[in-house]
Amino acid sequence: MRGDFEEFDVEANATGSRGGRCQNFRLKLNLRRLQASSLPPPSPTSGPRTFMIPRRLDKFIADCTGLPRREIHRRLQHDAVRIERPAPWESPHPWPETLIYADDRVFFEQELLQPRPPSSYFMHHKPMGVVSTTSSPSGAPCLGPTLDALPAGTFPVGRLDRDTTGLMLMTDDGDLAHLLLHPKFHIEKEYILRIPGPLHPDDPRIARALEGIELNDGPARALRARVVASGDDHSLLGLVVDEGRKHLVRRMARALDLRLQHLHRARMGELTLGELARGETRALSEVEIAALWRAVGGHERVMRRRLGALFRIARDRRAEERPDLRLEHYLEDAGQTIADSINLSTT
Structure with missing residues (x-):
């Protein structure tokens, strides 16, 4: 972020169709203006869709x-979709990548x-032995029945191993x-490892986990570690990581010579299972939803990402001498509220 602006690398010089003149297409996004604008702020449960940014047709249909x-x-191949646009915009052919605007039908x-x-x-709270998929060709227990009981379109965020329990x-x-799920946002996840025998806080394996170890796909380390319980029969070790590499904690345990008896995910971000029993599901509160959004940088990060993608589409289409005039018109209009400058200056 530089000052008030998030500037995307979307500057292009191309020959446009407006009288064959060269268009200098430079786009910026002013987030401070966005926050101070008259746009209604997204509620914790509605996300950033309160202000509809154009999206692909296939994504729009999936959302609906x-x-x-x-x-x-x-179904698009079988003419199941029709798009109506207000004048003067011509109703387009329904390709998957066709952009849908707020006033389209x-x-x-x-x-x-x-x-x-x-x-x-x-x-x-995922039980042991359940695969984290919506269906299982092998007949193994899966998340399908759980998802069938939830509103249409609900899906699992990421996966847990079949024998891993937890959140x-x-x-x-x-x-x-x-x-x-994006690796750049480093969402903390705490896992509880059950290992045989006693475990002391000064165990050198804990120090190695905090210092970092080398795995076959690069280094890995725990952000924090704590001995949750220690006994003659078994001990519980808590490890906090902020990566989502496949089988990361299991591979770390193997590299540390920790004989893993069971693995349980106890926390994601600020959320914990609390008293939720294995196999049970509950709705998140608005406070919990807001906590998740805070963990990933807030709703405006989604707007930046979406608008940045639209800026690049507009740039690329103009560079290809097939400018998307409606998209440029939208970006110009949005610029009065969202950005201080989306300049289409004729030279």
Whole structure:
């Protein structure tokens, strides 16, 4: 961030179609103006969709219906979708990447689709032996029955190993899920490891976990470690990590010569299971949802990401001499509220 602006690398010089003149296309996003604007702030449960930023048709349909993308693409090939746009914009062919705006009308199987804000935020206590998928061709227990009991479009955020128990999040909010899983945001996760025999706080293996160890895909280390319990039969070790690499904690335990008997995820960010029993699911409170958004930098991070993508689309299409005039018009209009300058200056 420099001053008030988040400046994207979206400057392009290209020959446009407006009289064959060269267009200098430079785009900036003023987040302070966005926060001070008349746009209604997103509520903890509605996410950033209160102010609808154009999105791809297949994403829009998925948000409205909960259908998987593959099924949506199949139906698009069978003329199941019609788009109506206000004048002077011509109604486009319904390609998956077609951008849908707030005043567009999208008909799917002859029914008008209505955007729905994300509203499903759940915590699930995954039992042992359950695979973290919506279905299981092998017949193993999976999350399908749990998800079937939740609102349409709800999906698990990430995975836990089949034999790992503990906290999983489930939501229909793709933006929040993306940020929670993205490695750059370093969401803390605490795991409880059950190992045989006693364990003392000065055990050198704990020090090694904190210093860092080398795995086959790079170094890994625990942010914090604590002995939760120690006994002659077994001990419990808590490790906090902020990565999501596959089998990370299990591989760390193996490298540290910790004979892992059981692995349990006790916390994600500020959220803990509390009294939630294994196999049970509960809705998150607005306070808990807000805590998740804080952990990933807030709603404006989603707006920056979406607008940055739109800026790049507009730049690329103008560079290819097929400018998207509606997108540029949208960005110009949004610039009065969201940015101080989206300049399309003719030279």
